[in-house]
Amino acid sequence: MLRTSRIGKKFGGLSALSDVTLHIQRGEIYGLIGPNGAGKTTLFNVLTGLYQPSAGEFQFNGAHYRAGKPHVLARAGIARTFQNIRLFANLTALENVMIGRHVRTRAGVFGALLRNRATRDEERAITERSRELLSYVGVGKSGQTLAKHLSYGEQRRLEIARALATDPLLLALDEPAAGMNATETASLKTLLQTIRGSGITVLLIEHDVKLIMGLCDRVAVLDYGRKIAEGVPEQVRKDPAVIAAYLGGGDE
Amino acid sequence: MSRRSLCGSLRFGLLATLLRGFFVMQFSDKRNRLKFWLVLAALLLLPFITDALLGRSWVRIVDFAMLYIMLALGLNIVVGYAGLLDLGYIAFFAVGAYCYALTGSPHLALAFPMMFPAGVHLPFWIVLPMAALVAGGFGVLLGAPTLRLRGDYLAIVTLGFGEIIRIFLNNLDAPVNLTNGPQGISRIDPVSVAGVSLNSTQHIFGIVFPAVHLYFYLFLAFTALVVFVSRRLERSRIGRAWMAIREDEVAASAMGIDTRNLKLLAFAMGAMSGGASGALFAGFQGFVSPESFSLMESVMVLCMVVLGGMGNIAGVIFGAILLALLPEVLRHIVVPAQQALFGRTLVDPESLRMLLFGTALIVMMLYRPAGLLPSRVRRRELGADEPAAETSVYDATH
Numbered sequence: 001m002l003r004t005s006r007i008g009k010k011f012g013g014l015s016a017l018s019d020v021t022l023h024i025q026r027g028e029i030y031g032l033i034g035p036n037g038a039g040k041t042t043l044f045n046v047l048t049g050l051y052q053p054s055a056g057e058f059q060f061n062g063a064h065y066r067a068g069k070p071h072v073l074a075r076a077g078i079a080r081t082f083q084n085i086r087l088f089a090n091l092t093a094l095e096n097v098m099i100g101r102h103v104r105t106r107a108g109v110f111g112a113l114l115r116n117r118a119t120r121d122e123e124r125a126i127t128e129r130s131r132e133l134l135s136y137v138g139v140g141k142s143g144q145t146l147a148k149h150l151s152y153g154e155q156r157r158l159e160i161a162r163a164l165a166t167d168p169l170l171l172a173l174d175e176p177a178a179g180m181n182a183t184e185t186a187s188l189k190t191l192l193q194t195i196r197g198s199g200i201t202v203l204l205i206e207h208d209v210k211l212i213m214g215l216c217d218r219v220a221v222l223d224y225g226r227k228i229a230e231g232v233p234e235q236v237r238k239d240p241a242v243i244a245a246y247l248g249g250g251d252e
Numbered sequence: 253m254s255r256r257s258l259c260g261s262l263r264f265g266l267l268a269t270l271l272r273g274f275f276v277m278q279f280s281d282k283r284n285r286l287k288f289w290l291v292l293a294a295l296l297l298l299p300f301i302t303d304a305l306l307g308r309s310w311v312r313i314v315d316f317a318m319l320y321i322m323l324a325l326g327l328n329i330v331v332g333y334a335g336l337l338d339l340g341y342i343a344f345f346a347v348g349a350y351c352y353a354l355t356g357s358p359h360l361a362l363a364f365p366m367m368f369p370a371g372v373h374l375p376f377w378i379v380l381p382m383a384a385l386v387a388g389g390f391g392v393l394l395g396a397p398t399l400r401l402r403g404d405y406l407a408i409v410t411l412g413f414g415e416i417i418r419i420f421l422n423n424l425d426a427p428v429n430l431t432n433g434p435q436g437i438s439r440i441d442p443v444s445v446a447g448v449s450l451n452s453t454q455h456i457f458g459i460v461f462p463a464v465h466l467y468f469y470l471f472l473a474f475t476a477l478v479v480f481v482s483r484r485l486e487r488s489r490i491g492r493a494w495m496a497i498r499e500d501e502v503a504a505s506a507m508g509i510d511t512r513n514l515k516l517l518a519f520a521m522g523a524m525s526g527g528a529s530g531a532l533f534a535g536f537q538g539f540v541s542p543e544s545f546s547l548m549e550s551v552m553v554l555c556m557v558v559l560g561g562m563g564n565i566a567g568v569i570f571g572a573i574l575l576a577l578l579p580e581v582l583r584h585i586v587v588p589a590q591q592a593l594f595g596r597t598l599v600d601p602e603s604l605r606m607l608l609f610g611t612a613l614i615v616m617m618l619y620r621p622a623g624l625l626p627s628r629v630r631r632r633e634l635g636a637d638e639p640a641a642e643t644s645v646y647d648a649t650h
Contacts, residue, residue, distance in 0.1 A: 048506055074508030082506075088499035099496045103508025109517070112488030113481060119488075126489070164506050192407055 001026040001048070001061060002078075003200050008055035009042055011226075016042045017225040020056075024170070029192065029202040031216035033209070035245060039225040041083055042198075044174055047203075048080045049073040053128060061169060074103050076168035081159040081176060083205075089148035091140060093158050093246045095100060096147050097130035100165025120149070130165060137161040153184040160191070172203040177211055188214055203235060213237065221245065295405035295472060299465040310580075311464040315536065315568060317576035318471035319529050320642045324556040324572040325478045325565065326525025331554065332563035332627070333491060333500025334518035336398075337407040339550055343394070344387040344460050344523040346421060348530025350431060356441040363429045376443045387527020388520040390417075400514055402501070420610030421542040436541025443535035451538075464562020467536050474532060478525050482565050483520065494518055508512050530597035555609075559616055561623030570625055579605045 002024040017039045024030045032040050035154040036250050047058060049070035057066040079100075088096050102187055105126060108230040111119035134140045135158040142150055150158060156176055163171055176192075177185045191213060196202055212219060213233040221229040221236060223245040229236050235241055299311045327341045354360060356379055358371030374382075394413045398406050401624050425433030442451030442463075450466040485491045496504035505511045534540050552575060560571020579601070586601040616623075 050502065050506065070502075070512045071508045074506060080506055082503065085508075086500050086503040088496050088503065090499060091495060095492065095495075099492050099504070099509070100507050102489060102493050102496075107489045107491060109485070111519070112490050113484050115484060115488075123489075162507065168575040 002058065002203070003060075003173070004043075004047070004056065004058040006056040006207050007043070007046060009039075009046055010054045013217060015047070015225055017053075017222075018055075020222070020225070020227050022220055022227070022230070024201060024203060026201055027199065028217040029196050029204060029215055031212045031219040032063045032203065032205045032222065033193060033207070033212055033219060034135075034222035038222040038245075041174060041224055042225075043222070044080065044172055044203075044205065045082060047073075048078055048172060061163045065157060071103070074166055074168075077167070078157065078172060079163035079166045079168035079170070080115055080172040081156070083174040083178070085148040085155050085159055087159055087162070089146070089156060091147060092144050093147055093150060093154075094127070094143040095159075096158060097161050097165045099131060100124050100133075100162040103166050109249060126135045130133055130161075133161040133164055134158075138187070153180050155190070156180065157191070160195075164195070174205045175207060176204070177206060177208045178230075185211060198200055275535045296469075299468045303462075308462065310463065311462075311468060313577065315464055315467050315471055317469065317573050317623075318475050319533050319536075320556065320576040321572040322471075322478050322529035322532075323553045324560070324568045326484050326522045326529065327553050328522075328557050328563065328565070329482065329485065329494075329525070329569045330518050330522035331557055332568070333498065334494040334515060336515060336518060337403060337410070338519075338522070339407045339411035339547075339554065340394070340417070341410075341522070341526060341553055342547075342550040343414040343417035343428055344391060344526030344541070345533065345549070346417055346529040347390050347523075348369050348383040348527030348529075349388045349534040349544070350421060350437070350599075351386050351527070352379050352531035352534035353437040353440050354430075355379050355382070356555045357437055357439055359432060359437045359439075371472070373644060374443055376445065376535065380528060383458070383531035384524040384528040384634050387530065388524040390527075391519040391523025392516050399515055411547065411550070413607070418542050418545050418547075419544070431542075435540060436539060436543075438539045440534050440538045440540065442538065443532070444465070450535075471532060471536075474528060477567060478528075478581045479569075480531050481521075481525075485563070490514070490517070491602075525548070555613065559613070559623060561625040561627055564627030564643065565624070566623055567623050567625030567627065571623065573608075574624075578609070582608070599608065 002022070003044060004020055004022045007017055007020045008015065016077050020043060022030075022041075032043065034040050044054045046068075046179040047060075049065070049068045049072060051162065052068035057064055059065070060073070060078060063076065065073065065076075079177065088099060091099070096163065105122050107119045107122050111122075119226045131140070131143060134143055137160050139150065139157050139161065142154060142158075147155065156179075160171075160173070168217075173192075179190055180188060185208060190201060192204070194216060204212070204216065216233055218231060219229075219233050220227055221239070221242050223241075228241045228245060231239075256443040297312065301390050302310045302314055323341070323345055327338065330338045330341070355372045355374045356376075358375075358486070360368045363369040394410070398409050401409055414586070422434055423432045425435075431437065442449050444450060448454065450470060451463050453463065454461045454466060493504070493509045496507065496509055497511055497514060533544075553572075556571040556575045557568050558570065559575065561567025582605050583601045585596055586599065586604055590597050590599065615622055620626075
């Protein structure tokens with residue numbers, strides 16, 4: 001589904017990513033972990049087109065991508081959430097999700113002006129689907145609330161709903177459980193399992209090791225921009241390089 | 253069927269569709285329908301009432317206010333919906349006006365006597381859409397280099413573009429006399445609708461319609477069209493995408509919105525309204541010169557949008573009327589008042605206008621930062637919130 005080959009990203013002299021090669025299979029939940037500053041979010045930004053990689057390229061759903069064009073990748077089927085929530089704060093929750101439908105709908109200026117049958121039907125479909133998605137992630141009752149007035153956990157869920165509205169093949173979540181309490185994290189876990197159950201591949205950056213271990217099929221570990229381990233959670237947890245990266249290995 | 257009547261029936265067909273749409277959208281229930289007819293009647297009588305109460309010169313002032321409404325609504329698409337701060341908007345008004353002036357006056361005979369011995373005199377129904385399209389083209393042209401800029405930087409670059417257009421118009425009298433430089437272009441053909449020149453007094457059913465009244469109705473029709481277009485765009489997939497860009501451009505593009513195309517579209521739609529307004533201005537005035545398109549005009553139009561309530565059509569209209577009428581009201585009050593009090597004019601109304609205007613803006617920013625009639629969104633943005641149970645536009649229209 002997603003195959004990166006030797007991706008590198010430099011910011012000036014700083015090498016944020018080097019030689020990252022991953023392979024994410026269709027239908028799995030793939031975890032990406034690593035200490036702070038390891039390059040996880042940078043990799044995310046490359047995969048979603050916000051950054052242009054300095055080296056390497058990636059292949060998604062059979063097509064090659066290199067240049068950073070976020071809307072092209074969204075159209076291709078990669079949807080994301082942000083580490084520091086980036087909702088359209090002054091629009092309602094429903095409007096946020098409706099904007100997510102943009103990429104799968106067609107009405108243009110003439111449709112908007114004439115509001116012909118096709119456009120009206122499309123608008124109705126957008127609204128319906130968006131309501132469904134709001135309920136799906138569990139904020140169905142807050143459709144008319146402004147995004148910025150939702151609770152933190154609800155905002156995280158709304159961001160997932162907005163991403164799902166783009167009909168993604170791969171859903172990339174950047175620390176979705178950050179700042180959530182145990183109950184919220186547990187229901188997030190259920191939600192992610194449901195999403196995977198519906199056939200969407202999930203790429204997950206997370207610090208909550210318990211969540212990663214309980215949820216992911218496979219995990220990759222980044223440290224200083226390099227992949228130091230990859231495999232099933234049990235195996236990665238025992239990997240000496242990973243332990244060293246997290247606990248400070250000293251001189252082995 | 254002759255070409256002219258075919259054209260006419262097409263035009264009427266389109267008009268009927270638009271009117272019906274407007275009607276269905278806004279006035280579907282009975283009370284609203286009554287309100288619609290009352291407003292329409294008041295608007296149709298407005299030039300006569302103004303004429304009777306204040307005199308003919310005021311009808312002309314009202315006509316200009318209508319042009320400003322169109323301008324402000326056009327800029328509202330760019331600034332209010334898409335969140336792109338444009339300080340050179342008057343350039344599109346200028347482009348529209350010069351389009352009309354060049355293709356509806358003897359002027360081009362000066363520059364190209366061989367090609368156009370009598371100048372160019374295209375009919376209004378061709379020139380107007382052309383002016384709008386050319387202005388729209390300029391909107392894209394000037395918008396394209398600014399796509400990566402935001403906020404203050406965007407404002408500075410657009411300001412520069414606005415000035416470039418004005419300076420070009422000022423200097424394009426040599427080597428080929430295209431714009432006649434600072435003297436401007438005069439003897440522009442008046443607008444004529446269905447063979448009737450609007451620059452003449454008409455008698456219809458025994459009622460006398462002077463030229464300013466006729467232009468009022470023309471401008472009213474176009475203003476209604478711009479309002480209609482704005483409303484429809486606001487509540488559409490395109491409008492939502494613009495608002496997404498305004499709220500968070502990075503998130504918008506990550507959600508699959510092609511921010512480049514949509515920003516260009518906003519520039520183009522805004523510029524088209526400005527261009528149409530400019531063409532009407534040229535026809536109405538019969539004369540255009542670069543000094544009508546100074547930076548101050550751009551600032552005024554932006555102030556209309558901000559003062560009235562960015563993003564809210566009613567607010568923008570209100571702001572435009574207010575700022576368009578203010579200098580005239582001052583002129584009619586300040587001078588006589590000073591004469592009566594001091595026996596002579598101490599303060600020139602023009603300078604008083606800027607003083608009052610500046611004060612008004614400061615007071616506004618302190619007490620009503622979202623504008624006089626804020627939009628739903630701006631109201632929220634600035635904290636004054638209504639209960640969460642408010643009905644959404646989407647509920648209201650489905």
